[in-house]
Amino acid sequence: MIEIDNLVKTYGKRQNAFQALKGVSFVVEDGASVAIVGKSGSGKSTLMHAMSGLDRPDSGRVIINERDILRLRHRKVDEFRAKEIGFIFQSFFVQGNETCYDNVSLPLEIAGVPRRKRRAMIEEALAKVDLADKIKNKARNLSGGQKQRLAIARAIVNSPGIIFADEPTGNLDSATGELVEKMLFGYNRREGVTLIIVTHDPELAAKCDMQIFVKDGEVERITYRDELPEAAKPKPKPRPKPHVPPMRQLPPDAPAPTPRPVVHRITVSGHEPAHHDDHKPARKIQL
DSSP: OEEEEEEEEEESOGGGOEEEEEEEEEEEOTTOEEEEEOOTTSSHHHHHHHHHTSSOOSEEEEEETTEEGGGSOHHHHHHHHHHHEEEEETTOOOOTTSBHHHHHHHHHHHTTOOHHHHHHHHHHHHHHTTOGGGTTSBGGGSOHHHHHHHHHHHHHTTOOSEEEEESTTTTSOHHHHHHHHHHHHHHHHHHOOEEEEEESOHHHHHTSSEEEEEETTEEEEEEEGGGSOGGGSOOOOOOOOOOOOOOOOOOTTSOOOOOOOOOOOOOOTTOOOOOTTOOSOOOOOOO
């Protein structure tokens, strides 16, 4: 469980002081998917940095698994973060000149995982994001979607209990973004990890169990997926309509088609229509 208690963060001093967080408090249950939602400058990224130990607030508490990480020394915070937290950023932050193997290996090195154990962990993480065949490829040769999947592999390689994702689909096209979302939420459900997504996308936020709306450094409101109105819940995408070829259009200068003569078939008085076994055609009169 993550307990955020009265976080305050101020940048600058005196007349240039700007309060980015103003006494923020809430609780996140283990295994939940959470969206921190707000406009640019609302304080959502500052909140993520404070929650994860990347930045220290001026006051308040960040209690993770009954331990206040703000009371730890910087080195202990770094060790805790390397073992317990994974990060995914909008700009990927992968090392372009390094192989996929080396990129995913980085958090294991920081966490002090012995070299002999790393390969199996790296191969497993790359396989989970469908990049097993890219293990020797340089990261610079990957597409944008592949780089984000590489960042996911790096975030999950050490089996952290918490994953922070800062605008994870912000630099991706809609199809690739949807694939990344499926990977993140699938991993959240399968492994029971806590997934915290920072976003300004209401559709992505609506897919999370909990939505924390931040405005001007304060929690404006907290909603839960079961409480969302029907209009705000994510809708299944409609099936594509079958392709119907357009009707052939005549060019504007084409002559109008000649109408066919109308033939009316009538029965002459005193005679019955021919039967099917009568080979003689019925008499026709053109009017």
